Every structure is written in C-alpha cells, then in structure tokens.
Amino acid sequence: MSHLQLLLCKFMLSKSPLDLSKVKKGELNKEILRIGMIAELDAINLYEQLAAMTEDLNIKEVLLDIAREEKTHFGEFQILLLQKDEEQTKELEEGRKEVEERAK
Ligand SMILES: [Fe+2]
Secondary structure: HHHHHHHHHHHHHHHOOOOOOOOOOHHHHHHHHHHHHHHHHHHHHHHHHHHOOOHHHHHHHHHHHHHHHHHHHHHHHHHHHHOHHHHHHHHHHHHHHHHHHHHH
C-alpha cells in the first residue's frame, strides 16, 4: 500500500459514519473501545509511515513521539476493554500461551 493510500485510508476511517444502532446495549461500550483501539493502531502506523517519509529530523522526532503517545492511547482503550470483556481477557492469555508454546 502506498503512502497516499495510507493517508486516504486514514481520512476515510475518520470520516466514515459508524452504525452502532444494531449493537446490543451491553455490548456498546466494548464496541466503542474496540473502535478506539483500531483508530489508535491506525494512527501509530500513519505516524510511523510519515516519520519514515521525511528527512527532516525534527519532524521525524515529533512524529515518532506522537506515535509513542498513540501506543499509550491504545493501551488505555485496551485496559478498559479488558476490564469489561472477560472473554477477551481469557483469550489474551490463551494467545500468549499459544505464542510461547510455538517459540519453544
Ligand atoms: Fe490517540
């Protein structure tokens, strides 16, 4: 995917209206948190891509600093989701075990 395509994807994601009308009430906050996580991951990729594109070291440093902040934002949403989604917490641990098992 080109840098321009990445920028267009970022633009489209932020502009797309989200249809949460059919989401069950108990699931709404979990969906909101997952959407937040998607947006933060997208932002991390975008800022790291932009940092890789520029030769201006000041701009590069600011972009990478912002990318790090987006990782914090992702972590905030993730922690909130894990507090609300027991299954996700359990499956996170399952995923960790599977990866560690494969590394042996
Ligand atoms: Fe953010």
